Amino acid sequence: MEKQDLIVTYGTDAAAMTRQVLDKADLASMISDGNAKIGIKPNLVVAKPHNSGATTSPVMVEAVLRYLREHGFKQLLILEGSWVGDSTKKAFSVSGIEEAAEKYGVPLLDTKDDAYCRVQAGPMEMEISKTALDLDFIINMPVLKGHCQTKITGALKNLKGCMSDREKRHFHLLGLHRPIAYLNTVLKSGFILMDGLCGDLDFEEGGNPVPMNRIIGGVDPVLVDSYVAEAMGYSPEEIEYIKIAHELGVGSCDIIHANRIVLHHDHVLVRPLYSRKVQLLSQAIVEKEACSACYANLIQALARLQDKHLLVHFKQQPIFIGQGFKGKTGDGVGCGACTQGFRCSVPGCPPAATTILHVLLQEIGRKSAFPF
Known part of the structure; x- marks a missing residue:
């Protein structure tokens, strides 16, 4: 899979759609080493179910675990640290991801309980989960949704769950955009599997979900987030952290020249929306x-x-x-x-x-x- 590729598929069968994207991307060949330490990073900012528009689909997570097990990968880990004041452990349970992990014998890590390393990211020093830094490959599974401060949230911002609560607070004091961009220079996604099935219009904690019935795959987090911006009615340049990450060389925000590989077009009729x-x-x-x-x-x-x-x-x-x-x-x-x-x-x-x-x-x- 090339950096400019975006794999998009539409539908309502989240498990089948996930598998289609993984097969098309040939994810197993990206990791290659069967002994690689692989981390799956969902978005569980709060303890809410997927249909709230806030959290990653457990069906998608389970499909990823099934794919990895079938390809012989053994060292798997699901890691997340919910927002300050929220319980990650409760979020694992409420979201349904804990059940998926138990089914495949995959451990869960609440990064709030982890040891942290101070890492220099350009002009900034950040406190990041030691386990996250030690991973060989990160599968980043954000939700396509809005955010009350940064307009959107996607792949780049999702890695914020790998930091200490103290660092999360610090990021907000710094205005979020610049530190999010610099975080992605030291903690890097190997593959992004974006949950675009049901995301909130403008709030990261859900409440106004919009069924979008799509899943997006890519290797460039800046390009994936540029797709998110476009899908929500913004140009990538309007989202400051996307622009900064592009300038830092994390990836490209040139969504116009992205190679969009559409596996299945949308034929699902819209259902009543209750938000x-x-x-x-x-x-x-x-x-x-x-x-x-x-x-x-x-x-x-x-x-x-x-x-x-x-x-x-x-x-x-x-x-x-x-x-x-x-x-x-x-x-x-x-x-x-x-x-x-x-x-x-x-x-x-x-x-x-x-x-x-x-x-x-x-x-x-x-x-x-x-x-x-």
């Missing part, structure tokens, strides 16, 4: 047999419009989306290839949230005579 914020955003949508990935990207774009206080422009004239509009025409705005007969239609199947946002801003500018 209050998502329901409010959906008031600007007329949906008829929409695929979940397309719908999720539109929701993310509308969330960015709400951030700009511009969502009101589509409350009276909502956006059309779904296969039910194939071959239809209309004077309104459509989202996705199925609505190409409308006066204004966002191209793509599914279109990226950034593309949707761009078209919607242009439409607002056209109506108001003040282009964005």
